[in-house]
Amino acid sequence: MASRPARRPAASAARAQLNPVDGLAQLSFVIQRMLERRAAEHDLSIAQTRLLGVLRDRKPTMNELARLLDLDKSSTTGLVDRAERRGLVARVPSTTDRRAVLVSLTDSGRSLVSQASARFEADVLTMLGLLPPRDREALSRLVSRLLVTHAADQGIDLFTSVNAEDC
């Protein structure tokens, strides 16, 4: 929703504060837009970017990939088809199960995702750089704490689980 404007009563905009929900919602849109913009520079959609991101340190089967991306396996087939057509990923038959295929990043795909990543990271760091160092550090610490707590609440160990990674 990132819903209505948090249309503050009036007056001192300089010190006004968004309500917590609107703040987090808006922040999520700002960050997604940064990601989208940088991905688009390389003709990547968010979906393609997620795919490449997940493959940076894995070589999963289609099935595992579908679980990692939280998509239906048929959607994953299509996603991989289009990436493969562009030479960004490759399908490799599994040696242990003749039904299965492994999906892996090509050099070209790896290079593309690295470039987009780097630009995106720079965007976020630039935005963070607008805050005084003390605020910046505090924010990072709190965001991290929130994510870890939230993940734990969902029964996920952020630092071990495969699901919490790569979005």
Added chain:
Amino acid sequence: MASRPARRPAASAARAQLNPVDGLAQLSFVIQRMLERRAAEHDLSIAQTRLLGVLRDRKPTMNELARLLDLDKSSTTGLVDRAERRGLVARVPSTTDRRAVLVSLTDSGRSLVSQASARFEADVLTMLGLLPPRDREALSRLVSRLLVTHAADQGIDLFTSVNAEDC
């Protein structure tokens, strides 16, 4: 990207911290997923939800709507078509310009977006509730400060501009 795992060296996961970029990226995905999930409960996509959200306090022309949503006018036509077919919005001919149409929320649309909003807000508040009150307040303040600073940096007054609202 919400990129690689921030695969910490090892050890004490309890005190480990995500790097700032990954933290914000992951947070944005978590929040978007909450929004998506709640919208889906009412058979709404993110796009439809944004549309309804924007219309909560406006009755724009198609043209204005396209600008508000940052979409091509033809995309907006389709979006409104589908929402209208479901009875969530209505097209009203402009009285001042016979080429133009105004788009407005129906009661049904307003009710739907309110319900989805409420559920989403509850989700975010629940997540925030996992933090101790002091952390929660600090986080809200910092997020707000970051958004205001970032908006200012882009030449936007978060509290006046039409663009910063509703995502």
Added chain:
DNA sequence: TATTGTTATACTCTATAACTATA
């Protein structure tokens, strides 16, 4: 029989280009 992956199909979302009806 169960699982892996693909195909067939359908719908949403988005954009570009061409069109119409006003202005």
Added chain:
DNA sequence: TATAGTTATAGAGTATAACAATA
């Protein structure tokens, strides 16, 4: 001529259901 909106068309992304090959 210029603007407001729609239509025609095309492609990405997603899901469900049915299917072939293998386990």
